Amino acid sequence: MSLYSEKVMDHFRNPRNVGVIENPDGVGEVGNAKCGDIMKMYIKVKDGVIEDVKFETFGCGSAIASSSMATEMIKGKPIAEALQLTNKAVTEALDGLPAYKLHCSVLAEQAVQAAIRDYYEKNHIPYDEAMFPACSHCAHEHEDGGEE
Amino acid sequence: MRVYADHAATTKMRASALKAYTDAANEFYGNPSSLHSEGQRAKEVLEDCRARIAALLGANANEIVFTSGGSEADNQALLSAAKWGALKGKKRIVSTAIEHHAVLHTLKKLEKEGYEVVLLPVGADGIVKVADAENAIDDNTCLVSVMLANNEIGTIQPVEEISKICLAKKVPFHTDAVQAVGHMPVNVQALGCDYLALSAHKFGGPRGVGALYARRGAPLYPLIEGGAQEKGKRAGTENLPAIVAMTVALEEAIAELPEVTKRVSAMRDRLIEGLEKVPHCALNGDRVHRLAGNVSFCFEGVEGESLLLYLDDMGVSASSGSACTSGSLDPSHVLLAIGRVHDVAHGSLRLTLDGTNTMEEVEYLLSAVPAVVEKVRSFSPVWRDLQEGKRSFIL
Numbered sequence: 001m002s003l004y005s006e007k008v009m010d011h012f013r014n015p016r017n018v019g020v021i022e023n024p025d026g027v028g029e030v031g032n033a034k035c036g037d038i039m040k041m042y043i044k045v046k047d048g049v050i051e052d053v054k055f056e057t058f059g060c061g062s063a064i065a066s067s068s069m070a071t072e073m074i075k076g077k078p079i080a081e082a083l084q085l086t087n088k089a090v091t092e093a094l095d096g097l098p099a100y101k102l103h104c105s106v107l108a109e110q111a112v113q114a115a116i117r118d119y120y121e122k123n124h125i126p127y128d129e130a131m132f133p134a135c136s137h138c139a140h141e142h143e144d145g146g147e148e
Numbered sequence: 149m150r151v152y153a154d155h156a157a158t159t160k161m162r163a164s165a166l167k168a169y170t171d172a173a174n175e176f177y178g179n180p181s182s183l184h185s186e187g188q189r190a191k192e193v194l195e196d197c198r199a200r201i202a203a204l205l206g207a208n209a210n211e212i213v214f215t216s217g218g219s220e221a222d223n224q225a226l227l228s229a230a231k232w233g234a235l236k237g238k239k240r241i242v243s244t245a246i247e248h249h250a251v252l253h254t255l256k257k258l259e260k261e262g263y264e265v266v267l268l269p270v271g272a273d274g275i276v277k278v279a280d281a282e283n284a285i286d287d288n289t290c291l292v293s294v295m296l297a298n299n300e301i302g303t304i305q306p307v308e309e310i311s312k313i314c315l316a317k318k319v320p321f322h323t324d325a326v327q328a329v330g331h332m333p334v335n336v337q338a339l340g341c342d343y344l345a346l347s348a349h350k351f352g353g354p355r356g357v358g359a360l361y362a363r364r365g366a367p368l369y370p371l372i373e374g375g376a377q378e379k380g381k382r383a384g385t386e387n388l389p390a391i392v393a394m395t396v397a398l399e400e401a402i403a404e405l406p407e408v409t410k411r412v413s414a415m416r417d418r419l420i421e422g423l424e425k426v427p428h429c430a431l432n433g434d435r436v437h438r439l440a441g442n443v444s445f446c447f448e449g450v451e452g453e454s455l456l457l458y459l460d461d462m463g464v465s466a467s468s469g470s471a472c473t474s475g476s477l478d479p480s481h482v483l484l485a486i487g488r489v490h491d492v493a494h495g496s497l498r499l500t501l502d503g504t505n506t507m508e509e510v511e512y513l514l515s516a517v518p519a520v521v522e523k524v525r526s527f528s529p530v531w532r533d534l535q536e537g538k539r540s541f542i543l
């Protein structure tokens with residue numbers, strides 16, 4: 001058995017929606033280079049629908065696959081629906097991730113939320129804080145402690 | 149093309165060793181502890197191997213204990229010296245920050261048991277300073293342990309100089325030579341060590357077998373109880389086919405060492421020179437005092453695991469010290485010890501060559517690695533920030 005599922009390897013080898021959107025309606029960046037994962041998600045919104053989405057990821061195979069899968073799952077979806085995207089759904093769509101890689105799917109969920117939040121703020125759209133749980137930029141504990 | 153460039157992880161068994169293994173399993177199946185002819189024949193073969201391994205290392209046969217590998221040998225050396233130290237009321241152990249986990253984790257355990265463990269730092273060159281070792285050794289020190297060559301960055305440590313200090317101060321000295329034996333000249337008299345650990349699968353022998361050299365008079369206690377094998381220092385029926393194969397592999401490795409070292413170091417140098425042309429990267433560890441086959445780089449703006457997976461797709465087997473590949477949250481302790489910050493240490497790549505590699509394969513690596521680095525950078529937000537000046541280059 002290999003480390004990753006065929007689905008993960010497919011999304012890793014052929015990432016969907018990779019790249020940047022010029023003048024995006026929302027951008028979210030989560031993670032931290034110190035931990036070894038950063039995800040950046042760009043969205044274009046029209047009539048409350050995510051018309052286009054692109055991502056850039058610095059991270060391992062599962063981080064790249066999780067971001068790719070998350071973009072596929074929210075593309076063409078109304079914002080309200082995209083906000084419902086969970087790390088569990090991303091993991092399931094990838095046919096699972098190794099336990100110590102689950103945080104990659106959490107980052108994908110957080111990246112989507114961060115991009116939507118940015119869109120709301122840019123457009124002065126009031127939103128409920130509770131929809132965006134505190135985004136932990138680095139959930140990891142390092143031996144030397146703290147951030148740089 | 150498939151290029152196996154992970155020889156520091158393990159090597160393919162030499163044909164001669166594999167044949168010796170199956171022949172020994174067929175012919176010498178007796179238990180060396182048995183009195184009958186089959187047993188006694190096996191015993192003779194075992195002792196013949198011990199004498200041959202000893203001769204290759206400049207040791208006496210009765211100073212060699214066969215083990216299950218390098219980790220066991222390291223554990224036994226450290227725990228034996230520590231136990232002796234406790235009897236003498238000495239509970240300080242000096243080692244380095246870049247040791248293999250077989251040493252570091254054993255030291256951690258000893259620390260919990262009340263030993264004082266001092267890990268010497270290394271410079272940016274990945275080499276421990278002799279003066280630091282000298283200053284760290286006091287009257288309370290029961291053991292100094294310094295690896296001969298590092299497994300990640302290949303740097304060769306000043307073991308001879310440090311062992312001289314230990315001899316003068318009458319402190320037992322251990323060296324983990326797992327990466328060195330079979331890849332550079334190793335002689336226990338020249339090194340002046342009291343203990344030395346080696347592992348067969350690093351030089352074309354089988355895995356699951358290694359040896360501990362313990363100088364005559366050096367304290368030695370068994371880790372495994374249960375029989376009189378190995379003069380009571382290691383119970384369990386001897387793994388004779390593996391011991392025979394290890395012996396054959398080491399003889400062959402040492403016989404071809406001058407020729408292989410020349411050829412492999414030329415491949416290493418070509419690889420280093422070629423990879424240095426990739427923008428914003430750096431060689432890890434000293435360029436000169438390093439194993440003939442070790443190439444270790446950090447590439448800024450990329451993460452190591454994705455490099456490895458894309459390289460595997462291109463037919464290249466390599467390794468990395470990134471957190472993602474280690475299964476832990478922090479990148480390699482060795483890269484951190486030479487001063488690489490986390491962000492950069494995550495982007496490490498280790499390519500380790502041996503005599504089975506060819507210059508043609510090196511040329512392939514020189515096309516594959518830069519291509520994969522460029523691909524991973526093309527969608528790395530860190531690389532974008534570096535390019536746009538939102539983040540400063542470290543390398």
